[in-house]
Amino acid sequence: MQSYTTCKHPSIKKRGIISNPSAMLSAMHTRLFPKLKARYTVLIYMVGSDLETNYEMASGDIREMMEVGSSWGIHIVLETGGAKKWGLDFIPSDRKCRWLVQCGHLQLLQETGNANMDMAETLGDFITWGIQQYPAENYVLILWGHGLGPIDGFGGDELHGNHKMKLVTLQNALQRAYQVTQTTFRIIGFDACNMAGLEIVYALRHYAEYLVASVDYTNHNGWDYKTIIESLRQMPALTAPKLGEIIVNSYRLHSREHGELQDLQQGVIRLDKAERIVHALEAWSQVLLERIASEDSFDLMRHDRTRCEDYAEETDMVDLVDLSGHFGRSFGCMQETHTIQEAIEDAVIYHMKTPEHPKAKGISIYFPKQDQGRFIEKSMIYQHHDFSVSYKKLIDLYSLIMIKKDYNGIYHHMK
Incomplete structure (x- = not known):
């Protein structure tokens, strides 16, 4: 087994040897870790993508992890891949690697070839292996990479076409791992943009207790891994809801420290x-x-959609509480609207937002607005989701009508 040790001088790295007693103790811990049941095992699936190749964002977060590292009771297990180039020069770009994050260094556990990190098999295999090799009372899965909501998904492996992992694919990966391990997560978190959609919440419901994610963009600094890992080490009895709050609050403070x-x-x-x-x-x-079949109703629906708080033009995601409120008032379904809003209030146990998002309640949903050139394509993808049948029909019909309106806004009745 190889180790990569960062010495006191930041420009000096030694490969394949252990250079000090603390590193030797760390290596002994590494050999013993798989035999001990920790309090927490945190699995981090890091699809480096162009975020790493162009900006070294993944390497920056790994450095934060190494400021604290694993301990007897906390396993921090990382898989890297999907980037053409890594800022940390000991991480290869031509193959995936699995690491145990230690204080000051990464311990190489396994090299697993050059499989596509946007595939269900790749993620499912990492989850299964991590759970089997690093048993714990509680498991957390962090998915690091691009986030484009429930349509275009998560990931972005540069070495395999940058296609992203569709929501159905992500769901399949979790199902594959669960079938082998019969283990669920306390938290699934996305250090990625636009992944707090209801479609995603629903797709993950069988595989974790909590989702930590953002309805909007995630800043370039990403999550504060030093604070997250320190909190786990200092408070080994930390509950999942409290850990979720720490992730959210530390992200806010971390962003502000970086001028965001x-x-x-x-x-x-x-x-x-x-x-x-x-x-x-x-x-x-x-x-x-x-209601949607008539021209007047459709135009009112389209107008209401433009008034809602939404996120990221390429994703066409909108705050569900705001959307349901506008439509409820316009189409006489306020009872159904209140039921949605009460259910969301019950589900979102902690939510942080800055003043530019006054209406946000923490869960978004796909509803077409901006990306007209892909309305039909996106609707076709959307129909494959494990989701509300009537809402999928609504999206399909609305998308078709949008396309049938010409640039002058003349309505063409559906046949």
């Missing part, structure tokens, strides 16, 4: 509440399906 003062959002969502929200959404959508 706006567009800050993160939330902690109870996944066992997902079915209640989707059940309410189903009833709400059925009312709207009855």
